[in-house]
Structures are given as C-alpha cells and as structure tokens.
Amino acid sequence: xxxxxxxxxxxxxxxxxxxxxxxxxxxxxxxxxxxxxxxxxxxxxxxxxxxxxxxxxxxxxxxxxxxxxxxxxxxxxxxxxxxxxxxxxxxxxxxxxxxxxxxxxxxxxxxxxxxxxxxxxxxxxxxxxxxxxxxxxxxxxxxxxxxxxxxxxxxxxxxxxxxxxxxxxxxxxxxxxxxxxxxxxxxxxxxxxxxxxxxxxxxxxxxxxxxxxxxxxxxxxxxxxxxxxxxxxxxxxxxxxxxxxxxxxxxxxxxxxxxxxxxxxxxxxxxxxxxxxxxxxxxxxxx
Amino acid sequence: xxxxxxxxxxxxxxxxxxxxxxxxxxxxxxxxxxxxxxxxxxxxxxxxxxxxxxxxxxxxxxxxxxxxxxxxxxxxxxxxxxxxxxxxxxxxxxxxxxxxxxxxxxxxxxxxxxxxxxxxxxxxxxxxxxxxxxxxxxxxxxxxxxxxxxxxxxxxxxxxxxxxxxxxxxxxxxxxxxxxxxxxxxxxxxxxxxxxxxxxxxxxxxxxxxxxxxxxxxxxxxxxxxxxxxxxxxxxxxxxxxxxxxxx
Numbered sequence: 001x002x003x004x005x006x007x008x009x010x011x012x013x014x015x016x017x018x019x020x021x022x023x024x025x026x027x028x029x030x031x032x033x034x035x036x037x038x039x040x041x042x043x044x045x046x047x048x049x050x051x052x053x054x055x056x057x058x059x060x061x062x063x064x065x066x067x068x069x070x071x072x073x074x075x076x077x078x079x080x081x082x083x084x085x086x087x088x089x090x091x092x093x094x095x096x097x098x099x100x101x102x103x104x105x106x107x108x109x110x111x112x113x114x115x116x117x118x119x120x121x122x123x124x125x126x127x128x129x130x131x132x133x134x135x136x137x138x139x140x141x142x143x144x145x146x147x148x149x150x151x152x153x154x155x156x157x158x159x160x161x162x163x164x165x166x167x168x169x170x171x172x173x174x175x176x177x178x179x180x181x182x183x184x185x186x187x188x189x190x191x192x193x194x195x196x197x198x199x200x201x202x203x204x205x206x207x208x209x210x211x212x213x214x215x216x217x218x219x220x221x222x223x224x225x226x227x228x229x230x231x232x233x234x235x236x237x238x239x240x241x242x243x244x245x246x247x248x249x250x251x252x253x254x255x256x257x258x259x260x261x262x263x264x265x266x267x268x269x270x271x272x273x274x275x276x277x278x279x280x281x282x283x284x285x286x287x
Numbered sequence: 288x289x290x291x292x293x294x295x296x297x298x299x300x301x302x303x304x305x306x307x308x309x310x311x312x313x314x315x316x317x318x319x320x321x322x323x324x325x326x327x328x329x330x331x332x333x334x335x336x337x338x339x340x341x342x343x344x345x346x347x348x349x350x351x352x353x354x355x356x357x358x359x360x361x362x363x364x365x366x367x368x369x370x371x372x373x374x375x376x377x378x379x380x381x382x383x384x385x386x387x388x389x390x391x392x393x394x395x396x397x398x399x400x401x402x403x404x405x406x407x408x409x410x411x412x413x414x415x416x417x418x419x420x421x422x423x424x425x426x427x428x429x430x431x432x433x434x435x436x437x438x439x440x441x442x443x444x445x446x447x448x449x450x451x452x453x454x455x456x457x458x459x460x461x462x463x464x465x466x467x468x469x470x471x472x473x474x475x476x477x478x479x480x481x482x483x484x485x486x487x488x489x490x491x492x493x494x495x496x497x498x499x500x501x502x503x504x505x506x507x508x509x510x511x512x513x514x515x516x517x518x519x520x521x522x523x524x525x526x527x528x529x530x531x532x533x534x535x
Contacts, residue, residue, distance in 0.1 A: 186382035186441075189343055190396040190448060191371035200399060204386050 038270060041263045048255035063256050070243040070257075077236035078264050080153070084235065085222040087157045092164025092221075093214070099165060100172025106194065114169070121166035127227050133159030134231045153235075156228040164221055171213045175206035212280040219272045223265060236261055290357030296321045296483050297342060297452055302351035302361075304337055311337045313507040314351070319452070324484045326494035326515075329504035330530060335487045338504070339454045342485065343374040356451060372401070375450030379457040381437040383429040389416065389440045390425040393447045401448070408447070415443040419473050435466025439473050446477075453477065455486040491534055495519050503527045 050063075061069075102114030121129065137155045141148040179202060187197040229237035240257050247253055290296075295318035304312040311334040319325050327335045340346045342353055344360050344367050353360040358370055383392050393412040397403045416425055419439035429437050438458055445453060455474065459467045471493050478484055478497050488494055494501055495515045502512040503524075511524045522528050 180380075180382075182378060182380050182382035183384070185345055186376075186378060186384070188345065188367075189371055189374070189376040190444070191368045191400045192396065193368065196399055200395065201384050205384075 045259035077239035081225040081235045084225045088160040089218050092161035093168050096165035096168025099169035103173040104176050118166045118169040121162050126163050129162045130159035152233045156233045167217050171210050175209040208283050212276045215276045219269045292321050298354040300352045302348050304348045322481045323499045324478045325500050326498040327487045327502045333504045334507045335504050336456050373451045375445035376454040377441050377458050379460050381441045385429050388426050393444045397447050415446050419443045434462045435469045438470045452483045457487050
C-alpha cells in the first residue's frame with residue numbers, strides 16, 4: 001500500500017467565511033532580489049566591455065586597461081559619496097528626531113510647526129532641495145572675525161539632509177503613535193512625568209520599530225547622493241564624466257564605466273536592503 | 288485641608304463625565320474608607336471603567352468632586368504626580384513594559400520617580416514578586432509570561448510605589464479562565480493585608496467574597512449598592528435583578 005498524504009475532503013458551504021484561507025494570496029510570483037542578481041550587473045559590465053572591445057581599434061588602449069587606470073579615482077569618488085551620505089544621514093537623523101518628537105508634543109504650536117516643516121520637506125523633490133541649498137547658502141560664513149568657508153560638498157550635505165530630516169521625523173512620529181496607548185497610561189499611573197515616559201518607556205520600544213525604515217531611508221539617500229553631480233560636487237558620477245572626457249569622449253567606454261558605477265552602488269546598497277528585510281522579519285513577530 | 292483616617296480615603300461626589308455629546312457618568316457618588324474593598328459591577332458601557340480612571344485623573348471630569356486623601360482631583364492645578372503616588376492602578380491589558388524584565392518592571396518607577404535607593408528597591412521588588420507568587424520569574428520578559436503571570440507582575444509593579452489605594456480595572460477580563468483564579472488570590476491577599484481597593488469586575492463570586500460594599504452601575508448612575516450578602520440575595524431594583532439573573 002502506498003502512502004497517501006492526508007487531504008481534507010472538499011468542504012461544502014454557502015458561507016465564504018467558512019472556507020479555509022487560500023494559501024496563495026494575491027500574485028503568485030513575488031520578485032525578490034538575490035545576491036546572484038549582482039552577477040547580472042557584472043555580466044552587463046563585462047558584456048558591454050567586450051562588445052566595445054570588439055569595436056575598438058587596435059591603436060587605442062583596451063577597455064579594461066582604461067577602466068583599471070581610472071578605478072582608483074572612481075572609487076575615491078564613491079567614498080566621497082559615502083561620506084556625503086553618512087553625514088547627511090547623521091544631520092538628518094538628529095534634526096529629524098527632534099522634529100518627530102516635536103510632532104507629538106503636547107504644545108499645540110510646536111506640534112503644528114513641526115508637522116508643517118515635516119510635510120513641507122517630505123513633499124519636495126530632493127533635487128529641488130539640493131538646488132536650494134546650493135544656491136541659497138553663501139560660499140562662506142562670517143561670524144565675527146572668523147570666516148568659515150562653505151564648500152559645495154558641505155552644501156550638498158545640507159541639501160540632502162533636509163528630505164532625510166523630514167522622513168526621519170515621520171518615522172519617529174509613526175513609531176511612537178504605533179505603540180498601544182496602554183503603555184502611556186501605565187507609565188502615567190505610576191507617576192512618571194511625560195518626559196520620563198517618553199525616554200524610559202516609549203522610545204526604547206520604538207528603536208527597533210524605527211530601525212528598518214531608517215536603514216531603508218539610508219539606502220535611498222546613498223543612491224540619491226549622485227544628484228550632487230548635477231550641482232558640480234566631485235563625487236563618483238562627476239568623476240566618471242570627467243574620466244570619460246579625459247579619454248577623448250570614446251563612446252565605447254560609456255557603457256563599461258557606468259556599469260561599473262552601478263555595480264559599486266549595488267555592492268554597497270544590496271546588503272543594507274537584505275539586512276533591512278531581515279530585521280523587519282525579526283521584529284514583525286514580537287511587535 | 289488635611290485628611291484624617293476617619294474621613295473617606297476616596298470620596299466621589301456627584302461626578303459627571305461626558306465624551307463629547309455622550310454623557311457616561313451622570314452624577315455618581317461613592318465613599319471609600321481606608322482598608323475597604325469596593326466592587327463596582329454593571330453591564331458594559333455603564334461607565335464603571337471610566338469612573339475609576341477618573342479617580343487617578345487618567346480621565347478628567349466635567350462636574351463634581353473626587354477627593355483622594357483630601358486632594359481634589361477635579362482641579363486644573365492638580366499635581367497629578369502627587370495623586371498618582373497615592374493611587375496605584377492595574378489594567379485589563381496588564382500594560383507591562385515589554386522591553387524590561389519582570390523585576391525591572393517592578394523596580395523602575397520607585398527608582399526613577401521616587402528616586403529611591405536601588406538596592407533597597409530591589410529588595411522590595413523581590414519581596415513583592417514573591418508575594419504575588421512569581422519567584423523565579425524575576426528575569427523573564429513579559430512576553431515569556433502567561434497572562435495571569437503578567438497581571439501579577441503588574442500588581443507588584445503598582446504595589447512597589449506603596450500606594451494607599453489600588454484601582455483594578457477589569458483585571459481578569461482578558462485572562463484565560465484557568466489563570467483568573469491566581470490573580471484573584473493575589474488581590475484577596477492584598478485586601479486581607481488591609482489595602483484599600485476599588486475593583487471593577489465581572490467576577491461576582493469574588494465580589495461577594497471579598498468586597499465590603501458592592502455598587503451596581505447602569506447607564507452612568509449607581510442603581511443600587513449594599514453589603515455583598517444583601518446586595519446579591521435581596522436586590523430590589525429590577526435592573527439589578529435582571530443583570531444578576533443573567534450573570535449568575
């Protein structure tokens with residue numbers, strides 16, 4: 001006798017609510033990025049390079065030679081992108097956290113002000129904010145006799161930290177309001193002040209709720225740092241353009257160079273995305 | 288105005304409370320003497336939870352007066368912290384702090400709010416956890432405890448503030464039937480130690496056994512009250528009779 005797995009008899013009912021929940025809900029196919037997708041990028045990089053290689057004439061340097069020659073500079077540029085992203089994230093998180101706490105303040109005026117600032121910067125295109133920071137901030141600050149220069153990259157950090165700030169503000173507000181009100185009431189009835197309740201009871205519980213969206217935001221910010229190339233900051237995109245120009249505008253170099261830039265962003269951002277998913281899953285159960 | 292022990296510890300007089308248009312309490316008066324155990328029973332939506340939430344100012348009232356040891360709760364300049372140091376509260380949903388262990392839950396408020404010495408507080412907290420019969424669970428997080436165990440930690444947490452009055456808001460309503468009893472035993476222990484308690488409950492047997500006085504509320508008013516024996520056996524008001532016949 002062969003083993004037959006247990007299968008429940010088809011259940012007949014007029015009431016849809018009595019039917020077993022369907023395992024497949026929504027789309028059957030859920031696309032998910034796996035590490036090997038990065039190999040696709042490498043593949044594109046190699047393929048475009050070799051196609052270009054075939055077209056190249058023998059008197060000029062090969063694609064890989066050229067790419068190899070510029071790689072240190074490009075990587076330097078990429079590190080500059082990372083510096084901008086980390087700084088903008090730090091500034092945006094600090095100011096945004098304060099703004100988010102302002103949004104839940106019992107003081108109505110402060111609350112409305114913080115809400116307005118948050119909404120304003122959250123609903124503005126990042127590039128426009130970057131342009132504003134670039135062209136509205138002076139190139140140097142004079143405080144008394146001290147002159148502080150404001151280089152372009154510093155202004156880019158300010159410009160990019162504005163949308164980050166607004167998004168962090170919403171993350172903080174969302175996390176705090178997502179906690180059950182019983183936590184506030186329990187702390188209140190134990191004679192905690194509002195400040196103590198917030199710092200000892202509410203925020204410690206919010207940190208893990210805030211972490212995944214915050215990391216997500218960081219990955220988005222990192223990818224947005226290339227916007228700074230438009231306003232002339234010498235980050236990786238600007239340098240790529242300059243390298244291509246220095247090679248005499250060879251069209252066969254375009255695809256390999258930009259594929260290379262894509263690849264280094266992927267290598268950096270993909271682990272962040274994976275880790276975010278991991279954290280979301282981990283914290284989803286406990287709540 | 289000073290309070291002496293011959294006066295009611297909690298004196299609720301003609302309290303009116305509305306949520307918007309809806310009037311939930313329509314003139315409720317209750318006096319609770321020191322050491323007394325009061326049970327408030329009644330159908331859902333009759334305002335019993337709202338009433339005890341008003342006692343520690345979690346809800347404000349529109350009219351009337353609530354005095355807790357001489358402190359007027361219906362006062363714009365009320366020092367809520369002083370009031371809440373005297374009044375402990377336990378909730379239906381336990382509301383333990385999930386990121387702290389059972390022991391830390393009990394210790395936090397005395398250390399942070401009352402600024403007491405940590406070593407002394409720990410000693411007290413361990414004694415309280417023993418008192419609610421949870422020895423060995425000190426280092427467990429609330430998520431690792433059953434509902435009944437969590438509720439007993441919540442009681443210990445409230446007791447750590449050494450309150451004069453304890454409020455219990457349907458504390459067994461969210462529990463599995465088999466764990467209800469362990470919480471009731473804990474409350475009974477407390478009552479026998481002379482703690483002044485105000486309970487909102489659906490446990491009629493428990494109310495009869497423990498309460499000094501039972502109040503029946505319906506639609507925002509107190510319909511009937513009395514000593515438990517008289518109340519349960521010789522209810523006069525038809526609404527009380529109907530409620531008791533449904534629930535007993």
